[in-house]
Amino acid sequence: MExxxxxxxxxxxxxxxxxxxxxxYGLYQPDEGEILVDGQPLKLKGPSDAIAAGIGxxxxxxxxxxxxxxxxxxxxxxxxxxxxIVGFLDRRRARREVAEVSARYHLRVxxxxxxxxxxxxxxxxxxIVKALxxxxxxxxxxxxxxxxTPQETEELLTVMRSLKAAGKSIVFITHKLGEVKAIADRITxxxxxxxxxxASPEASRDELAxxxxxxxxxxxxDKQPATPGRPILEVAGLVVDDDRQIRAVDGIxxxxxxxxxxxxAGVQGNGQTELIEAIMGLRPTLAGTVTLDGEPIHGWSTxxxxxxxxxxxxxxxxxxGLVKEFSVAENLVLxxxxxxxxxxxxxxxxxxxxxxxxxxxxxxxxxxxxxxxxVGTLSGxxxxxxxxxxxxxxxxxxxxxAQPTRGVDVGSIEFIHSRVIRERDVxxxxxxxxxxxxxxxxxxxxxxxMYRGRIIGIVGPDTPRExxxxxxxxxxxDARRSAPAGGAATPGEATGGTTGGVAPAPESPGNEDEA
Amino acid sequence: MSTTAVPDVAVAAVDEGFWSRPRKVGLVLLAxxxxxxxxxxxLATGQQARFTLSxxxxxxxxxxxxxxxxxxFGIVAAAAGGALLAGVPKRWFTVVLGVGLVAFVLSFxxxxxxxxxxxxxxxxxxxxxxxxxxxxxxxxxxALAGVLCERSGVVNVAIEGQLLMGAFxxxxxxxxxxxxxVGLVAAAIGGAFVSLLLAVFAIRYLVDQVVxxxxxxxxxxxxxxxxxxxxxxxxxxxxxxxxxxxxxxIPLLKDIPLLGPALFRGNIFLYLGLLLVLIIHLALFRxxxxxxxxxxxxxxxxxxxxxxxxxxxxxxxVLLAGVVAGIGGASYTLALxxxxxxxxxxxxxxxxxxxxxxxxxxxxALLAALFFGFADQLATYLGAIGSSIPSQFLAMLPYLATILxxxxxxxxxxAPAADGKPYIKG
Numbered sequence: 001m002e003x004x005x006x007x008x009x010x011x012x013x014x015x016x017x018x019x020x021x022x023x024x025y026g027l028y029q030p031d032e033g034e035i036l037v038d039g040q041p042l043k044l045k046g047p048s049d050a051i052a053a054g055i056g057x058x059x060x061x062x063x064x065x066x067x068x069x070x071x072x073x074x075x076x077x078x079x080x081x082x083x084x085i086v087g088f089l090d091r092r093r094a095r096r097e098v099a100e101v102s103a104r105y106h107l108r109v110x111x112x113x114x115x116x117x118x119x120x121x122x123x124x125x126x127x128i129v130k131a132l133x134x135x136x137x138x139x140x141x142x143x144x145x146x147x148x149t150p151q152e153t154e155e156l157l158t159v160m161r162s163l164k165a166a167g168k169s170i171v172f173i174t175h176k177l178g179e180v181k182a183i184a185d186r187i188t189x190x191x192x193x194x195x196x197x198x199a200s201p202e203a204s205r206d207e208l209a210x211x212x213x214x215x216x217x218x219x220x221x222d223k224q225p226a227t228p229g230r231p232i233l234e235v236a237g238l239v240v241d242d243d244r245q246i247r248a249v250d251g252i253x254x255x256x257x258x259x260x261x262x263x264x265a266g267v268q269g270n271g272q273t274e275l276i277e278a279i280m281g282l283r284p285t286l287a288g289t290v291t292l293d294g295e296p297i298h299g300w301s302t303x304x305x306x307x308x309x310x311x312x313x314x315x316x317x318x319x320x321g322l323v324k325e326f327s328v329a330e331n332l333v334l335x336x337x338x339x340x341x342x343x344x345x346x347x348x349x350x351x352x353x354x355x356x357x358x359x360x361x362x363x364x365x366x367x368x369x370x371x372x373x374x375v376g377t378l379s380g381x382x383x384x385x386x387x388x389x390x391x392x393x394x395x396x397x398x399x400x401x402a403q404p405t406r407g408v409d410v411g412s413i414e415f416i417h418s419r420v421i422r423e424r425d426v427x428x429x430x431x432x433x434x435x436x437x438x439x440x441x442x443x444x445x446x447x448x449x450m451y452r453g454r455i456i457g458i459v460g461p462d463t464p465r466e467x468x469x470x471x472x473x474x475x476x477x478d479a480r481r482s483a484p485a486g487g488a489a490t491p492g493e494a495t496g497g498t499t500g501g502v503a504p505a506p507e508s509p510g511n512e513d514e515a
Numbered sequence: 516m517s518t519t520a521v522p523d524v525a526v527a528a529v530d531e532g533f534w535s536r537p538r539k540v541g542l543v544l545l546a547x548x549x550x551x552x553x554x555x556x557x558l559a560t561g562q563q564a565r566f567t568l569s570x571x572x573x574x575x576x577x578x579x580x581x582x583x584x585x586x587x588f589g590i591v592a593a594a595a596g597g598a599l600l601a602g603v604p605k606r607w608f609t610v611v612l613g614v615g616l617v618a619f620v621l622s623f624x625x626x627x628x629x630x631x632x633x634x635x636x637x638x639x640x641x642x643x644x645x646x647x648x649x650x651x652x653x654x655x656x657x658a659l660a661g662v663l664c665e666r667s668g669v670v671n672v673a674i675e676g677q678l679l680m681g682a683f684x685x686x687x688x689x690x691x692x693x694x695x696x697v698g699l700v701a702a703a704i705g706g707a708f709v710s711l712l713l714a715v716f717a718i719r720y721l722v723d724q725v726v727x728x729x730x731x732x733x734x735x736x737x738x739x740x741x742x743x744x745x746x747x748x749x750x751x752x753x754x755x756x757x758x759x760x761x762x763x764x765i766p767l768l769k770d771i772p773l774l775g776p777a778l779f780r781g782n783i784f785l786y787l788g789l790l791l792v793l794i795i796h797l798a799l800f801r802x803x804x805x806x807x808x809x810x811x812x813x814x815x816x817x818x819x820x821x822x823x824x825x826x827x828x829x830x831x832x833v834l835l836a837g838v839v840a841g842i843g844g845a846s847y848t849l850a851l852x853x854x855x856x857x858x859x860x861x862x863x864x865x866x867x868x869x870x871x872x873x874x875x876x877x878x879x880a881l882l883a884a885l886f887f888g889f890a891d892q893l894a895t896y897l898g899a900i901g902s903s904i905p906s907q908f909l910a911m912l913p914y915l916a917t918i919l920x921x922x923x924x925x926x927x928x929x930a931p932a933a934d935g936k937p938y939i940k941g
């Protein structure tokens with residue numbers, strides 16, 4: 001690493017990027033090898049050593065205490081105290097420091113806001129301020145854009161540029177090629193725990209992708225235009241609360257027709273999870289109706305919904321999709337274990353289960369040592385294939401896939417996408433919920449964008465990414481025309497580094513208004 | 516873009532309907548108030564209800580006509596309920612609710628006192644206040660032990676065992692040495708010993724904390740019971756005759772009417788308990804230790820990434836909790852009674868309830884403990900004046916209130932997020 005450099009660490013999920021950085025931050029201990037800072041070998045016993053050595057990290061899952069204020073979170077671990085051994089907190093001084101740092105780097109945060117009330121983008125900013133107050137020279141950002149809207153991502157890239165201008169080095173971990181090309185000075189690609197190459201940002205996306213996965217992959221989904229038939233799923237006026245009894249779905253109407261893919265886009269936590277769970281009967285509906293092929297299904301048990309011909313890939317596969325300790329074969333019949341040929345009366349029929357499992361393992365290309373292996377020992381992609389295989393093995397009217405490729409390697413993504421499209425082509429209504437905008441655009445025939453529990457717009461898949469991105473941030477085209485989208489341009493920041501790709505266009509929403 | 520100014524679309528405020536929680540509470544309070552005014556008013560007699568500011572019938576007293584008082588306070592309670600029903604600003608909710616509940620209790624007392632037989636129809640306030648604090652004291656210590664533990668993320672079901680072990684070792688070593696101070700230190704160590712077991716198994720060996728707490732309670736009952744039978748019963752003179760702390764009168768403060776004789780002529784444990792509430796409250800919310808403790812109880816991984824030693828802090832807090840609970844146990848054996856088998860008798864679990872009722876805050880726990888203590892004391896008093904209400908029924912009420920409170924009637928009860936979850940690095 002050089003001072004004032006942005007170094008991108010590119011790799012697939014599970015390639016070892018985060019592990020490497022956790023070692024660098026002192027959270028994990030290396031088995032072998034050493035870390036050099038300014039030519040000196042560094043022994044890190046814990047994060048405090050790393051902080052002392054000038055290394056700061058913004059984790060993929062934010063390390064912020066939700067019930068604390070911004071100031072409390074930032075002062076934690078490096079508290080200014082008065083009163084000697086008693087250690088009374090000097091809040092005034094801490095607040096002043098927060099204000100100072102956020103002013104110096106143009107990172108506006110309210111020192112007294114409580115973290116859980118802040119949007120994700122601001123929380124991330126708090127994390128960056130937290131690192132900066134500790135005088136770090138090297139900042140590690142672990143998958144910082146995973147939870148951001150395209151606009152928030154653009155803001156983050158601007159922040160990174162201004163940090164670079166201030167002489168800070170940044171390690172930027174990601175698997176999104178476009179962002180890397182937009183910001184990085186140097187790129188290191190990691191695969192299966194090894195450095196497989198370095199590249200300059202001028203390298204093409206295909207080159208980078210090939211380095212990352214080790215072979216050439218298709219980045220788009222091949223499909224024919226859809227031929228939508230009759231409406232299968234109809235949702236009207238649906239209202240659902242989340243676990244904290246806060247309104248999560250606030251009056252949603254939508255229709256999915258046979259033979260089409262409806263993509264649901266949106267930043268995580270805007271009600272997508274609750275919408276799907278309500279349809280599946282996993283969460284009570286407070287108002288509204290859900291009909292499947294003309295039959296009202298709200299209030300039904302989940303089992304009844306599944307048996308009515310709905311396939312469901314839940315968003316968190318390890319918690320909701322699989323029983324990790326069970327074998328692959330058992331997981332493949334979790335939905336129909338009590339039906340012939342797998343169950344008879346009170347007994348299971350292991351032979352039938354095993355032979356059907358072998359068949360489906362071959363059919364869906366599940367890489368497993370055997371059908372008896374515990375499903376928890378498989379890689380993420382293969383676990384996901386087990387779920388998809390199970391859900392697509394029943395005759396379906398409706399197929400709902402939530403985050404179908406989260407944490408899944410590129411090869412499996414391709415496979416799962418092709419199965420989704422194949423299901424559409426046989427006339428099933430398909431609903432895909434994903435926080436990966438590219439995935440939604442690639443798969444969907446129509447895209448519904450959710451924002452704060454409502455569908456803020458339904459657009460076609462050829463809509464420009466920026467427009468969808470603005471919708472994800474809650475800005476409709478009308479709103480944009482009537483009120484100037486705020487946001488002062490960052491002083492003296494050029495956005496010329498972008499060389500195309502999937503990165504959002506460098507124009508800020510403000511610039512678009514002026515145009 | 517370095518600012519946050521992404522304009523929000525207009526989002527309709529979440530409409531929780533007319534029946535918000537304050538309104539529901541208000542409705543219940545209104546019903547209680549009307550019930551009090553009608554029922555208690557009808558049952559009360561025309562005699563004066565006297566609330567004397569001393570320990571006897573004589574001296575200064577607050578008096579009110581029985582029937583008038585019962586009806587009047589019933590109306591006040593109903594009015595408070597009505598106000599909540601009509602909608603009051605959020606910050607007034609607790610105050611209005613408190614006024615309503617106190618008025619309801621007063622209405623009830625007007626009936627009971629005025630209906631008591633001649634010669635007993637007065638309520639000695641000093642006794643009531645003092646008794647409330649005496650009965651609440653072990654709960655205060657126990658709940659504080661819970662606060663220390665659970666704020667750092669370790670569930671403390673072992674409060675009962677810590678109190679019991681403290682009471683036992685206080686009695687034993689106090690008797691052997693003949694010194695109250697040795698007894699006090701021994702009690703603290705005894706409580707800390709139970710805590711040490713909890714800490715090692717919960718933090719180091721990741722045993723389920725609730726299960727571990729229950730086991731430790733049984734262990735404490737078993738060990739102290741065994742030693743009690745073997746040592747204390749056979750030779751009470753030597754092993755179970757600990758010296759006791761006398762009452763300390765605090766100059767000036769002891770002359771305050773009502774509160775003086777009730778509170779400022781007590782023993783060291785009363786002062787220590789109240790002082791600890793203050794100290795722990797300040798420490799938890801104003802000091803570095805408090806900030807770190809709370810962070811470890813809410814999000815240990817975040818604390819770890821900032822260089823806070825999660826496990827060390829948890830050990831320290833759990834041990835500290837044992838010290839506090841151990842001293843609480845000694846408030847029995849070094850001030851009131853000699854040790855008997857299982858003498859804590861479930862107070863540790865009530866302390867746990869006070870901890871939850873008080874929402875994991877030291878001052879909240881104090882108020883909850885006082886509430887339980889008052890109910891206890893009231894049941895005793897009503898028994899003494901020959902009330903028509905069975906004392907068992909009254910003794911049940913505080914726990915009914917706890918269930919309602921925990922069920923979320925009075926605001927949402929939110930435990931520290933990492934409470935009961937062991938921290939495993941990486």
